[in-house]
Structures are given as C-alpha cells and as structure tokens.
Amino acid sequence: MRITDARVVISAPGRNYVTVIIETEDGVVGVGDATLNGRELSVASYLADHLCPLLVGRDARRIEDIWQYFYKGAYWRRGPVTMTAIAAIDIALWDIKGKAAGMPVYQLLGGAARDGVMVYSHASGESLDELGADFQTHLDLGYKAIRAQAAIPGLEKTYGIAPGGGTVYEPASGNVPQEDSWETTAYLDVAPMMLAYVREQFGYGVHLLHDVHHRLSPIEAGRLGAAVEAYRPFWIEDPTPAEDQSAFRLIRSHTTTPLAVGEVFNSIWDCQQLITERLIDYIRTSVSHAGGITHLRRIFSLADLYGVRSGSHGAGDLSPIAMAAALHVDLSIPNFGIQEYMGHRDPVGEVFRTSYSFSDGYMHPGDAPGLGVEFDEHAAGAFPYDPKYLPINRRLDGSVHDW
Ligand code: CS2
Numbered sequence: 001m002r003i004t005d006a007r008v009v010i011s012a013p014g015r016n017y018v019t020v021i022i023e024t025e026d027g028v029v030g031v032g033d034a035t036l037n038g039r040e041l042s043v044a045s046y047l048a049d050h051l052c053p054l055l056v057g058r059d060a061r062r063i064e065d066i067w068q069y070f071y072k073g074a075y076w077r078r079g080p081v082t083m084t085a086i087a088a089i090d091i092a093l094w095d096i097k098g099k100a101a102g103m104p105v106y107q108l109l110g111g112a113a114r115d116g117v118m119v120y121s122h123a124s125g126e127s128l129d130e131l132g133a134d135f136q137t138h139l140d141l142g143y144k145a146i147r148a149q150a151a152i153p154g155l156e157k158t159y160g161i162a163p164g165g166g167t168v169y170e171p172a173s174g175n176v177p178q179e180d181s182w183e184t185t186a187y188l189d190v191a192p193m194m195l196a197y198v199r200e201q202f203g204y205g206v207h208l209l210h211d212v213h214h215r216l217s218p219i220e221a222g223r224l225g226a227a228v229e230a231y232r233p234f235w236i237e238d239p240t241p242a243e244d245q246s247a248f249r250l251i252r253s254h255t256t257t258p259l260a261v262g263e264v265f266n267s268i269w270d271c272q273q274l275i276t277e278r279l280i281d282y283i284r285t286s287v288s289h290a291g292g293i294t295h296l297r298r299i300f301s302l303a304d305l306y307g308v309r310s311g312s313h314g315a316g317d318l319s320p321i322a323m324a325a326a327l328h329v330d331l332s333i334p335n336f337g338i339q340e341y342m343g344h345r346d347p348v349g350e351v352f353r354t355s356y357s358f359s360d361g362y363m364h365p366g367d368a369p370g371l372g373v374e375f376d377e378h379a380a381g382a383f384p385y386d387p388k389y390l391p392i393n394r395r396l397d398g399s400v401h402d403w
C-alpha cells in the first residue's frame with residue numbers, strides 16, 4: 001500500500017488547526033493533527049519541507065518503521081515541533097490502517113477495555129458566583145468531572161477564564177501575544193477558597209479538577225496541595241514548571257493531593273523519572289504532541305507498570321482528529337484515568353465531521369473504520385490561518401513568569 005501523496009493544510013475554523021493528509025495508491029486516505037498552538041507554521045513547514053516528501057513511495061502499513069525512520073533517522077530527536085510532526089503522520093497512518101481493515105482504530109489496539117471514556121470539561125468565572133453558574137451548566141450537561149478556575153482579585157487578566165455566556169476561553173488574534181499578570185501570593189489565597197466554594201455548593205458527587213499552569217515553586221505547590229486535601233480534588237495539574245522532574249519529589253513529600261502533569265511533554269524521556277519514581281498520579285501527554293498513537297501507547301504502558309494513569313490533554317487547540325485519536329487510545333488501554341474534553345468552537349463542524357459521541361459524562365470514539373473523522377479540505381479553504389499566540393505571563397514587577 002504505497003503512499004502517493006502527503007500534504008499539509010492550515011485552516012482556522014474557530015481556531016488554527018494544521019492537518020496532514022496522506023493518500024495511498026488504492027485510494028485509502030488518512031488524516032492527522034499537527035497543531036501546535038502558537039507555533040503552527042513551524043510544524044507545517046517541518047512536515048511540508050522535510051517529512052512529507054520522504055513519505056511518498058513508502059508502504060503506509062509499516063507504521064512502526066516510519067515512526068523510527070523519522071525519529072531516529074533525523075539525528076535531531078524530541079522537541080515539540082518534531083514530535084508533533086511525527087505524531088500527525090503516525091495518527092494518519094493508524095487512520096489508514098483502520099480504514100483498510102474496516103475497523104475502528106480502538107479495535108486494532110486490542111478492543112474496548114471499558115464502555116466509555118470519562119471526560120472532564122472546564123468551568124470558570126470572573127467571580128465565584130460566575131464560576132458556580134458555569135459549574136452548574138456543566139453538571140446539567142451530564143459531566144461527571146469538571147475543572148474549576150476563577151479569576152484572581154487584583155489581577156487584570158487571568159489565563160483560561162472564559163468571557164461567560166457559554167463561550168470557551170480563546171486567546172486574542174494578532175501578531176503579538178497579549179500579556180497577562182500574575183501574583184502567586186494572591187493566587188495561593190484564592191485557590192483553596194475556590195475549591196471550598198465548589199464543594200460547599202455542589203458537594204462531593206462530582207470529580208473536581210484544577211489547573212495551576214506551572215506557576216508555583218515546588219514548596220508553594222506542596223502548600224497548595226496540603227491546603228486543598230479536604231476538598232478531595234481529582235487532581236492538581238501542572239503545579240510547577242514541568243521540565244523539572246525532581247521538583248515533584250518535594251511536592252509529594254508535603255501532600256497526598258493527586259498530581260497531574262505532561263501536556264507540554266513530547267516524549268517518554270520527559271516523564272521517565274516522574275513515572276518510574278511514582279512522583280505523579282496522572283500523565284497528561286497528548287496523542288498529537290507526544291509522537292502519535294504509537295509513542296503515546298509506549299508512555300502509557302510504562303505508566304501502567306508504576307500505577308500511573310492517563311489523563312490526556314484535550315484542549316480546543318487540539319483538532320477533532322486528535323480528540324478522536326485520543327478516544328481510541330483511551331478506550332483500549334488498561335490504565336486509563338480521565339480525558340480532557342473542552343469541545344470545539346463553531347464553525348469547526350463545517351471542516352471536521354466526527355463520529356465520536358458524548359453521553360452522561362462519557363465519550364466513545366464511534367465505530368466508523370479508522371479514526372472516524374472526515375476532513376473537508378475544500379471547506380477548510382474558507383477559513384484562512386489566523387495568527388494567534390498564547391499570552392505571556394508577567395509578575396506585577398514586570399518580570400516574565402512561568403507558564
Ligand atoms: C490548558 C490548555 O487544557 C489545559 O489544561 O493548560 O489551555 C493549554 O494552556 C493550551 O492547550 C496550550 O495550548
């Protein structure tokens with residue numbers, strides 16, 4: 001099954017997505033997600049200039065060989081751009097394999113190990129009352145797990161707080177990133193109050209999650225974890241900058257609050273110590289940023305040996321193709337924990353037609369052959385690239401702070 005064409009399409013139906021399309025001699029076509037938020041054009045160039053030309057003529061069935069060819073063969077290993085590009089090709093090849101076999105990808109991965117995939121959504125607010133209203137909306141939609149974020153009084157802008165009215169958070173368009181402000185002391189006062197508020201209002205029958213976005217020092221994170229133990233968070237996410245794996249030893253020594261990390265990781269090497277030393281409870285690597293289905297399964301297999309569960313990143317800046325691929329992996333692995341599901345903004349459905357479904361807090365990838373996502377290349381043409389950056393985070397004294 002020779003590959004006859006591989007190309008990249010950048011479109012912005014709601015937000016920017018980079019999509020790889022791989023065609024084979026017998027007409028089976030696969031799609032992969034190559035979106036790297038705020039760095040979209042780098043991955044598109046890496047693919048179009050370096051990887052796609054090398055795909056033509058190769059056997060699309062040899063997924064592992066193609067993965068190794070691009071990973072080991074390039075000499076330069078790892079890194080978000082490289083690994084997102086390899087991931088997109090890997091995802092598209094699994095799509096092709098499923099379509100050729102007439103099976104959904106999860107069947108090729110060993111079949112369903114559960115009936116559905118528990119997902120968590122995002123609730124946020126400028127005030128606790130606004131957060132409460134948004135939390136209730138998500139409960140009404142059937143979610144069994146909800147992430148809570150609230151603005152910090154005294155700070156002009158806080159990342160991830162949606163403007164309200166059922167909308168999701170979205171960075172502003174433009175060629176220069178917006179700048180947010182940050183003050184750790186204020187945050188450390190507010191965060192426990194926020195989780196306490198949610199438990200008082202809604203009780204303990206829903207899983208409660210919170211994302212720190214890498215903004216604390218290890219000892220501050222230890223203090224936060226201890227302060228919120230009584231509110232039984234499902235997890236505290238990204239408490240400290242994720243590349244410092246040994247920092248988690250210090251956090252662990254101060255709290256039993258479960259820890260999740262990994263949305264910025266792109267290889268098994270980034271989380272090896274975190275997993276093998278049992279420093280985290282959930283590994284959040286995503287299928288599109290951590291080398292595709294092939295490499296993500298390797299990470300989750302290592303995690304399974306150490307009692308660490310999956311909790312994949314699933315923000316709206318990962319395309320519906322990544323969401324579908326994640327659901328196939330989630331359904332089939334033994335150590336699934338939870339899946340993030342932020343949903344996608346209109347008009348994403350005009351370009352990506354999905355067969356996954358949500359019901360009563362659980363998702364299922366559907367039973368269409370392959371990933372179950374159709375990408376309408378023609379429709380994508382109506383939504384040109386819209387430059388957008390994640391905000392920069394500065395302390396009140398003007399210094400750049402961690403993300
Ligand atoms: C967040 C994301 O979903 C999450 O947990 O941390 O909003 C993240 O900041 C973006 O996906 C980055 O692209």
Ligand code: MG
Pocket residue numbers: 211213237238263
């Ligand atoms: Mg996060």
